[in-house]
Amino acid sequence: MNSLSIEFAGQTVWLWLGFLSLIGCLLWIDLGIVNRRDQIISPKKSALMWASFATLAVLFGLYVGLLYEPDPQYYEIPADLNRQAVIQYFTGYLLETALAFDNIFVISLIFTHFCIPREYQHRVLFWGIIGAIVFRGIFISLGAAVVNSWTWVLYVFGVFLIYTGWKMITGRDAEFTLEDNRILAFARQHLRVTDQLYGHHFFLRLPHPATGHATLYATPLFLALAMVETADIVFAVDSVPAIFAVTRDPFIVYTSNVFAILGLRSMYFMLAAAAAHFKYLKYGLSLVLVLIGAKIIWNFGLSKELGWVPYLAPQWALLVTLLVIGGAIAYSVLRTRSSRMTHRG
Secondary structure, X not given: OOHHHOEEOOEEHHHHHHHHHHHHHHHHHHHHHHOOOOOOOOHHHHHHHHHHHHHHHHHHHHHHHHOOOOOHHHOOOOOOHHHHHHHHHHHHHHHHHHHOOHHHHHHHHHHHHOOOOHHHHHHHHHHHHHHHHHHHHHHHHHHHHHHHHOOOHXXXXXXXXXXXXXXXXXXXXXXXXXXXXXXXXXXXXXXXXXXXXXXXXXXXXXXXXXXXXXXXXXXXXXXHHHHHHHHXXXXXXXXXHHHHHHOOOHHHHHHHHHHHHHHHHHOHHHHHHHHHHHOOHHHHHHHHHHXXXXXXXXXXXXXXXXXXXXXXXXXXXXXXXXXXXXXXXXXXXXXXXXXXXXXXX
16 A cells, blocks of 8 residues: 555545645745845735735635545535535634734734844844744644544633633633743743844854853854744644634644744734724634634533534634624724824814
8 A cells, every 4th residue: 555545534635735835935036036045025925925814725625525525424414514614714713813813913022022123024034933833833733633532622722712702701711921931931041042143044153252162152142043933832822722613624624723823923013003993803713712702502412412502614614703803803993093083182
C-alpha cells in the first residue's frame, strides 16, 4: 500500500500534505516574492493581501462543498455530508477570524513594547504565522484525539465556552500582559539579548564583551516573535474548543483555522489602525461563545442523549455567528461615528 494513501484523522496523508504544500507555496510567494524587502505595508496593500487570502479561503470552501470526501464518523447526520462540511468550514473560518481579532490588540502592544519599526513587523508576523500553523496543528491533533475518543469532553468544552463568554461579557477575563511575563523573563535570563535591533535579524554573532570571541545573541526582534507566538497559544485556549464545538472533522478544523490566521495576519496593518473602532466586537464574540457552548449541550445532551429537543443543524450556527458578529461590528461603527459627530458638534 502506498504510504500516501494511509489515512490520518479521517483523510489520506496525500490530502494533508497537499494542503500544507499549498500553504507553504503561499507563504513563499508572500515573503520570497511580494514582501522580499523590508518595507512598511500600507493599509491598501494589506487589504489586497487579505482579499487574496480570503478569495483562496472561499475557493477552498467550494472544494469542500464539491470534491471533499467527509468521513461520516465526524458527522451526526448521515446525509448531505458535503453540505454539512462546507457550512461547518465557513462557520469555523468566520468564528476563528473573529476570535483572532483580539490578537490584533496584543500584537500591536508587543510591537510598541519592543519598539519594532513598521518595516520589520511583517517579517515577525510571517514567522509568527508559521509558528501558529505548527502549534494549531498540535493542539487540534490532540483535541481531535480526545474529542473523538471521549465525546463527553464536548460537554466540558461547552461549559468552558459559556464560562469564558460570561467572563468576557462581565469584563473579568484575563488580559495578556508583558509586565512580569514569565516566558519573556525566561528568555532574557537564558539568552544573550542585544539592547538594540540589527536590521531584520532575529539572531547574530557579536564579540563577547569579556573574551572578544564571536558569540550568538538574540535581538529584541526575536523577543517580539516569541511573545507573538505566546499570545497565539494563549488565544488558542479559547479558539480550539470553539471550533470543535462547530465541527469534529479534524481536516475542516485545521484548514479553517489556517485560512483565518493567514487572512488576519495579512490584514494586520489595516486593522491595527482601525481596531479601536470595533470596541463592541468583544461583546459579540462573548455572546457567540456562550451560544456555541449552549449549542453543544443542546445537541449532544438534550437532543442526542435525552431526545427532548430537535437537533440544531450546522447552518443555524453559521447564521447566528454571522448575525451576532456582523451586528457587533455594525454597532461599533455606528457608535464610533456618532461619538465623532458629537465631539465635532
